[in-house]
Amino acid sequence: MSDANKAIEYARANRERFIKExxxxxxxxxxxTNDDFKLQLVNAAEWAAAHLRKIGIENVSLMDTGGHPIVYxxxxxxxxxxxxxxxxxxxVQPIDPIELWETPPFDATVKGDYIFARGTSDMKGQMMATxxxxxxxxxxxxxxxxLKFLLEGEEEIGSQNMEAFLHKHADMLKSDFCLNPDAGxxxxxEPTITFGLRGLAYFEIHINxxxxxxxxxxxxGAVHNPAQALTELIAAMHDANGTIxxxxxxxxxxxxxxxxxEETAKLPTTAESYLQQTGAPALWGEKEYTPALRTGARxxxxxxxxxxxxxxxxxxxxxxxxxxxxISCRLVPDQSPAEVHRQLVKFMxxxxxxxxxxxxxxxxxxxxxxxxxxxNGIRALAAAxxxxxxxxxxxxxxxxxxxxxxxxxxxCGVESGLVGGSLPDDNIHSPNERMHLPTWYKNIxxxxxxxxxxx
Amino acid sequence: MSDANKAIEYARANRERFIKExxxxxxxxxxxTNDDFKLQLVNAAEWAAAHLRKIGIENVSLMDTGGHPIVYxxxxxxxxxxxxxxxxxxxVQPIDPIELWETPPFDATVKGDYIFARGTSDMKGQMMATxxxxxxxxxxxxxxxxLKFLLEGEEEIGSQNMEAFLHKHADMLKSDFCLNPDAGxxxxxEPTITFGLRGLAYFEIHINxxxxxxxxxxxxGAVHNPAQALTELIAAMHDANGTIxxxxxxxxxxxxxxxxxEETAKLPTTAESYLQQTGAPALWGEKEYTPALRTGARxxxxxxxxxxxxxxxxxxxxxxxxxxxxISCRLVPDQSPAEVHRQLVKFMxxxxxxxxxxxxxxxxxxxxxxxxxxxNGIRALAAAxxxxxxxxxxxxxxxxxxxxxxxxxxxCGVESGLVGGSLPDDNIHSPNERMHLPTWYKNIxxxxxxxxxxx
Numbered sequence: 001m002s003d004a005n006k007a008i009e010y011a012r013a014n015r016e017r018f019i020k021e022x023x024x025x026x027x028x029x030x031x032x033t034n035d036d037f038k039l040q041l042v043n044a045a046e047w048a049a050a051h052l053r054k055i056g057i058e059n060v061s062l063m064d065t066g067g068h069p070i071v072y073x074x075x076x077x078x079x080x081x082x083x084x085x086x087x088x089x090x091x092v093q094p095i096d097p098i099e100l101w102e103t104p105p106f107d108a109t110v111k112g113d114y115i116f117a118r119g120t121s122d123m124k125g126q127m128m129a130t131x132x133x134x135x136x137x138x139x140x141x142x143x144x145x146x147l148k149f150l151l152e153g154e155e156e157i158g159s160q161n162m163e164a165f166l167h168k169h170a171d172m173l174k175s176d177f178c179l180n181p182d183a184g185x186x187x188x189x190e191p192t193i194t195f196g197l198r199g200l201a202y203f204e205i206h207i208n209x210x211x212x213x214x215x216x217x218x219x220x221g222a223v224h225n226p227a228q229a230l231t232e233l234i235a236a237m238h239d240a241n242g243t244i245x246x247x248x249x250x251x252x253x254x255x256x257x258x259x260x261x262e263e264t265a266k267l268p269t270t271a272e273s274y275l276q277q278t279g280a281p282a283l284w285g286e287k288e289y290t291p292a293l294r295t296g297a298r299x300x301x302x303x304x305x306x307x308x309x310x311x312x313x314x315x316x317x318x319x320x321x322x323x324x325x326x327i328s329c330r331l332v333p334d335q336s337p338a339e340v341h342r343q344l345v346k347f348m349x350x351x352x353x354x355x356x357x358x359x360x361x362x363x364x365x366x367x368x369x370x371x372x373x374x375x376n377g378i379r380a381l382a383a384a385x386x387x388x389x390x391x392x393x394x395x396x397x398x399x400x401x402x403x404x405x406x407x408x409x410x411x412c413g414v415e416s417g418l419v420g421g422s423l424p425d426d427n428i429h430s431p432n433e434r435m436h437l438p439t440w441y442k443n444i445x446x447x448x449x450x451x452x453x454x455x
Numbered sequence: 456m457s458d459a460n461k462a463i464e465y466a467r468a469n470r471e472r473f474i475k476e477x478x479x480x481x482x483x484x485x486x487x488t489n490d491d492f493k494l495q496l497v498n499a500a501e502w503a504a505a506h507l508r509k510i511g512i513e514n515v516s517l518m519d520t521g522g523h524p525i526v527y528x529x530x531x532x533x534x535x536x537x538x539x540x541x542x543x544x545x546x547v548q549p550i551d552p553i554e555l556w557e558t559p560p561f562d563a564t565v566k567g568d569y570i571f572a573r574g575t576s577d578m579k580g581q582m583m584a585t586x587x588x589x590x591x592x593x594x595x596x597x598x599x600x601x602l603k604f605l606l607e608g609e610e611e612i613g614s615q616n617m618e619a620f621l622h623k624h625a626d627m628l629k630s631d632f633c634l635n636p637d638a639g640x641x642x643x644x645e646p647t648i649t650f651g652l653r654g655l656a657y658f659e660i661h662i663n664x665x666x667x668x669x670x671x672x673x674x675x676g677a678v679h680n681p682a683q684a685l686t687e688l689i690a691a692m693h694d695a696n697g698t699i700x701x702x703x704x705x706x707x708x709x710x711x712x713x714x715x716x717e718e719t720a721k722l723p724t725t726a727e728s729y730l731q732q733t734g735a736p737a738l739w740g741e742k743e744y745t746p747a748l749r750t751g752a753r754x755x756x757x758x759x760x761x762x763x764x765x766x767x768x769x770x771x772x773x774x775x776x777x778x779x780x781x782i783s784c785r786l787v788p789d790q791s792p793a794e795v796h797r798q799l800v801k802f803m804x805x806x807x808x809x810x811x812x813x814x815x816x817x818x819x820x821x822x823x824x825x826x827x828x829x830x831n832g833i834r835a836l837a838a839a840x841x842x843x844x845x846x847x848x849x850x851x852x853x854x855x856x857x858x859x860x861x862x863x864x865x866x867c868g869v870e871s872g873l874v875g876g877s878l879p880d881d882n883i884h885s886p887n888e889r890m891h892l893p894t895w896y897k898n899i900x901x902x903x904x905x906x907x908x909x910x
Contacts, residue, residue, distance in 0.1 A: 034769065094765070158770065210733040210734050212555065212882060213884065215855060216759060216783060217653060217655070217785055217855030218853065218883075220755040221697075221753055222729050224737075230686070230761070231685070231686035234683065234690075235687040242676075277674075280664050281811060282809045283677055285678075291676075295672075303686065303763065303775070304671060304765050304774075305775070306685070306686075306764065307762060315613065316548060318884055319759070326764065326765055328671060328770070354737045355735065363770045398672070398673070399672040399676065401672055401772075427667060428673075
């Protein structure tokens with residue numbers, strides 16, 4: 001039996017325990033978007049560190065970032081073999097709207113092929129798949145390559161302290177390749193390598209009108225309603241085709257090449273599959289691009305939240321003093337978050353009427369990334385996936401944003417292999433998040449093969 | 456000393472006690488828009504009934520309406536004298552946003568010339584001014600006319616059970632005139648009779664898109680964001696001039712006559728005074744109408760509330776499954792709430808894209824009213840005000856809506872005298888509601904004169 005197969009046998013024999021450990025890990029309410037959960041983030045970091053130590057990783061420590069800690073650890077026994085950096089994040093998204101969860105958000109429920117809880121798919125489950133693979137190889141023989149671990153607690157808030165951390169610890173993190181399981185697959189049967197990620201620029205827009213809430217009868221008609229002014233401004237940010245109207249927004253957007261159009265057309269992500277996954281009444285967006293290109297190769301501007309006036313039950317006849325929107329743009333090469341911030345401010349300067357005042361706050365940002373697919377790491381990963389699934393992986397751009405990928409390229413010169421068992425209908429960032437267990441098991445096997453392929 | 460002056464002397468000697476009683480009354484948290492406060496509404500009704508009994512009003516009882524009770528009482532000792540119906544409402548608006556109150560909302564604070572608390576100005580304070588005036592006349596002599604009282608608990612929710620109540624008890628409520636102190640004055644020095652009120656039609660618009668909240672990175676660009684769709688629809692409900700675009704919206708709006716333009720131009724409600732009262736950076740609205748006409752004689756469409764997606768602290772990259780707006784129209788002659796409801800639905804049918812689904816819920820409605828100013832009641836009121844202020848009252852239309860006024864006209868044939876000590880900067884429906892005590896005292900005196908003028 002090959003070393004890889006011995007490790008895979010171990011992994012299969014330990015699946016039940018792996019699930020138990022994952023359930024323990026997701027119990028920790030490590031919501032990074034809300035400062036009330038600060039201690040829970042430390043608890044999640046401690047849990048991950050303890051697990052690394054338990055499976056035999058060395059030099060494990062929680063490192064200060066100014067924000068939530070980064071967990072580092074390594075296994076450096078093969079001076080002549082390559083070093084793989086394993087990335088993960090232990091923070092999760094908020095659970096609102098809570099009332100739509102059918103099972104407890106932090107008390108994981110296994111039902112059929114799925115495990116349901118916040119963080120199962122994004123990405124405590126994916127992180128555990130790499131640790132389970134590492135453990136399986138370590139317990140059944142000699143680890144064939146060197147390993148380093150970089151587990152952060154700020155991915156869901158834009159990895160805001162990662163850049164400074166990488167600059168400070170570039171030597172410590174020196175590696176040949178980064179395994180990043182925070183992406184996902186097109187479907188359970190279609191292993192996928194993501195070579196492109198969109199960037200993110202997230203803003204709050206505040207509109208202020210009268211000095212305080214007014215009686216809508218006494219003043220309605222003579223004062224510009226800030227909620228109405230907000231809708232007028234947001235509505236003007238797209239044209240009828242779904243194209244964004246911020247000034248110069250597309251100037252630095254790389255045109256989609258004919259080759260990319262052709263390759264994306266081969267992917268099984270069709271209008272049909274988007275409709276099915278989202279449950280939307282119809283698709284929307286720029287007509288000259290397919291849905292896969294709209295979500296992968298084109299930038300967006302989304303309303304993430306709206307709040308103004310009276311939102312409780314019943315009728316309150318208020319003319320609100322203010323209105324707020326959360327707006328974020330997904331960015332593609334060669335856009336930068338700072339440039340989009342300037343464009344949004346410019347849009348407001350050009351379009352906001354004198355009847356209100358406004359403020360744009362930049363909340364967080366993350367650069368886009370394109371991975372060089374002609375590297376040993378990607379080849380080793382592709383071969384491992386082919387061994388497990390019996391077919392070559394698909395290559396695609398993904399619409400999400402993972403800040404660390406571009407930072408590792410730019411600061412440490414390390415390319416990332418973006419994979420993972422997260423499926424499009426896993427409800428990540430939504431109620432009823434879940435992870436598909438058969439795909440999780442396959443990824444554990446694939447990671448085991450990958451470590452040996454890297455040797 | 457005249458009978459009126461004896462009563463006025465009594466009222467002045469009892470001001471301190473009157474304030475203490477008002478403080479007791481506003482302590483009761485009678486918020487009618489929220490079912491959690493149901494018992495508090497009964498408490499407020501009981502308090503008002505007890506007070507009527509205490510000052511000597513007869514046949515006082517709480518009457519069932521299907522909703523919050525109506526307090527009735529009467530004093531019918533003068534078979535040959537006219538009967539005045541005194542209207543009031545003991546319900547109040549919610550206190551949100553609570554954090555903006557500088558004093559406790561239900562624990563009244565007297566500061567200088569003002570008393571601060573929810574309900575002081577709208578309208579427990581105004582109601583108490585009538586009861587204080589009645590008490591002052593009763594304690595100092597023979598009451599010169601007959602009185603009936605109609606105190607409701609559903610004004611702030613559109614007097615939804617009033618119409619049925621009036622139909623059922625039309626005989627009991629038969630009167631020559633209704634004194635309704637739920638309007639207000641242009642300023643403390645400018646006694647005002649309101650002869651026109653706008654109607655109200657209040658709606659919730661619900662927009663639904665994907666089956667659940669989506670990850671804005673994975674699906675953004677291919678799915679119509681319901682919050683964005685909502686802003687597009689609301690923005691399209693006005694044109695650039697502030698004119699409402701619902702189909703046929705102005706068909707039954709009575710044009711403003713030249714005479715009304717002239718008379719309104721004489722009022723001291725100028726662009727300046729609107730700016731000062733609201734604190735808005737600039738005024739807004741239909742250019743061809745003055746602010747006083749925009750708020751009095753023209754209909755409006757206001758956004759009273761907006762809610763979608765993530766509204767907590769920080770950045771959540773969600774593409775929300777749904778979005779909600781509270782929208783209300785103030786109506787003028789000859790619009791009807793039912794007609795505006797149809798127009799809004801028609802607008803949605805014409806403008807809502809196929810990429811979302813929508814629903815319009817009608818929450819509450821109230822008809823507009825125009826009072827005949829050539830009646831004994833209005834003349835008696837005007838004379839009383841002139842006696843107290845030393846100047847004739849101003850006549851104006853007001854932008855608010857008081858359902859009972861049109862209902863009393865249509866069902867009982869009773870005209871209302873709309874007056875009151877509520878001033879434009881009293882923050883009614885807003886945090887830090889207050890009432891101007893010198894104006895309150897003047898109104899007590901004026902009501903005393905009015906009762907004798909009616910004889």
